Amino acid sequence: MSHTNLAELQAAESRLMLQTYARYPMMFVSGEGVYLRDEQGSDYLDLLSGIGVSALGYNHPAITRALTEQAQQLIHTSNLFYHRGTTELALRLTEITGLDRVFLCNSGTEAWEAAMKLARANAALLNSEGRHLGTKFIAMVSSFHGRTMGSVSTPHKALYREPFAPLIPGVEFIAMNDVAALRAAFSDEVCGIAIECLQGEGGINPVSEEFLTVARELCDATGALLILDEIQSGMGRTGKWCAYQHYAVRPDVTTLAKPLAGGVPIGAMLCTDAAARAITPGMHGTTFGGNPLAVAVAIAVIDEIKRANLLDHVNEVGGYFHAQLLALQSKHEAIKQVRGLGLMIGIELHSADLAKTILGEMQQRRILLNRTHETVLRFLPPYLITREHVDQTLSALDELLTQHSSVITDAHQTLAPRT
Ligand SMILES: Cc1ncc(COP(=O)(O)O)c(C=O)c1O
Numbered sequence: 001m002s003h004t005n006l007a008e009l010q011a012a013e014s015r016l017m018l019q020t021y022a023r024y025p026m027m028f029v030s031g032e033g034v035y036l037r038d039e040q041g042s043d044y045l046d047l048l049s050g051i052g053v054s055a056l057g058y059n060h061p062a063i064t065r066a067l068t069e070q071a072q073q074l075i076h077t078s079n080l081f082y083h084r085g086t087t088e089l090a091l092r093l094t095e096i097t098g099l100d101r102v103f104l105c106n107s108g109t110e111a112w113e114a115a116m117k118l119a120r121a122n123a124a125l126l127n128s129e130g131r132h133l134g135t136k137f138i139a140m141v142s143s144f145h146g147r148t149m150g151s152v153s154t155p156h157k158a159l160y161r162e163p164f165a166p167l168i169p170g171v172e173f174i175a176m177n178d179v180a181a182l183r184a185a186f187s188d189e190v191c192g193i194a195i196e197c198l199q200g201e202g203g204i205n206p207v208s209e210e211f212l213t214v215a216r217e218l219c220d221a222t223g224a225l226l227i228l229d230e231i232q233s234g235m236g237r238t239g240k241w242c243a244y245q246h247y248a249v250r251p252d253v254t255t256l257a258k259p260l261a262g263g264v265p266i267g268a269m270l271c272t273d274a275a276a277r278a279i280t281p282g283m284h285g286t287t288f289g290g291n292p293l294a295v296a297v298a299i300a301v302i303d304e305i306k307r308a309n310l311l312d313h314v315n316e317v318g319g320y321f322h323a324q325l326l327a328l329q330s331k332h333e334a335i336k337q338v339r340g341l342g343l344m345i346g347i348e349l350h351s352a353d354l355a356k357t358i359l360g361e362m363q364q365r366r367i368l369l370n371r372t373h374e375t376v377l378r379f380l381p382p383y384l385i386t387r388e389h390v391d392q393t394l395s396a397l398d399e400l401l402t403q404h405s406s407v408i409t410d411a412h413q414t415l416a417p418r419t
Pocket residue numbers: 107108109110112144145146147196200201229230231232233257258419
């Protein structure tokens with residue numbers, strides 16, 4: 001039995017699938033450039049790119065070429081054997097992140113899981129060398145890092161953690177950018193500090209230079225690892241390869257995933273040589289991680305971002321987008337704040353209900369974005385969008401905000417965001 005139209009599919013999914021997502025009532029069948037096409041043949045301007053994944057848009061020749069050529073040669077051999085792709089990708093990843101060593105896996109949460117395990121193993125190694133380091137982590141309020149049983153201990157939102165308790169113990173949440181709280185929470189009992197330099201799911205919140213610098217100093221003093229999650233903000237999204245490159249701070253560990261292979265599942269954990277001493281053969285691994293197919297596409301994505309100067313483009317169009325949104329804010333009281341870097345942008349509204357309404361009406365106008373942290377409209381478009389796409393979006397937002405100008409705030413913000 002095949003479910004060809006949306007209504008049939010909805011009915012079948014509600015019966016057959018674990019209900020982890022409340023999907024929007026839309027079904028896409030193809031994509032080209034920055035547009036997605038639904039089953040009726042209508043095109044949507046995609047300003048979300050599969051939650052920050054399809055950075056090169058859809059049907060990009062560099063990706064389809066790498067995929068088809070590699071699929072004809074070799075899809076998988078396992079990590080028991082060598083293939084050329086891993087070192088070629090590792091060379092590129094170490095060059096763009098400034099870190100020394102790479103572990104390849106299949107998703108963001110797996111990369112984060114590896115980072116947490118590395119922090120624990122690093123503590124154990126230092127303890128064996130006569131130093132003292134405990135097993136605690138410091139994580140940030142409004143953070144998001146993943147959903148496996150280990151990594152789910154560090155996202156802040158109760159819905160993600162509490163149903164699965166007991167989680168790994170000793171994770172202390174502090175408000176990002178509260179330097180006094182960071183100093184108070186830190187001691188040699190801490191093995192890692194976890195930060196997103198630009199929080200994604202938490203509402204597009206930037207870390208301050210001072211906070212990041214203090215986190216670096218504290219970790220340097222004890223040997224704990226500074227772990228910067230670049231799963232959403234990395235790979236050029238903010239106009240640099242990693243968001244931490246906007247700051248004068250080098251982490252011990254970073255994690256990449258989402259756009260790394262343009263939509264083919266992959267994750268990467270990178271670390272310094274010093275931290276890498278803690279892992280020896282057999283301690284950690286994955287069957288699929290670093291498989292030739294995903295690796296070939298990741299290489300193609302990095303080379304295309306370089307070839308087409310997409311970091312410059314992200315800075316240029318992102319700067320324009322941001323400036324236009326600030327102009328919109330000066331016109332509409334409903335906008336509380338515009339935040340972000342490059343093409344990772346959030347508009348915080350005063351009202352969660354209004355944010356939900358605007359999102360739905362933008363979808364009716366065939367422009368896709370999403371809402372996170374209740375009140376924040378989030379844009380994670382493909383890097384290929386142009387000023388014309390920004391203008392089209394801004395004029396739609398302007399019209400909708402004018403139309404709903406009576407709704408500025410609401411007392412009850414109870415709607416669940418999607419991730
Ligand atoms: C900052 C951050 N870390 C980790 C993750 C988890 O990645 P994945 O969904 O690929 O497991 C996400 C996903 O949204 C993320 O935004």
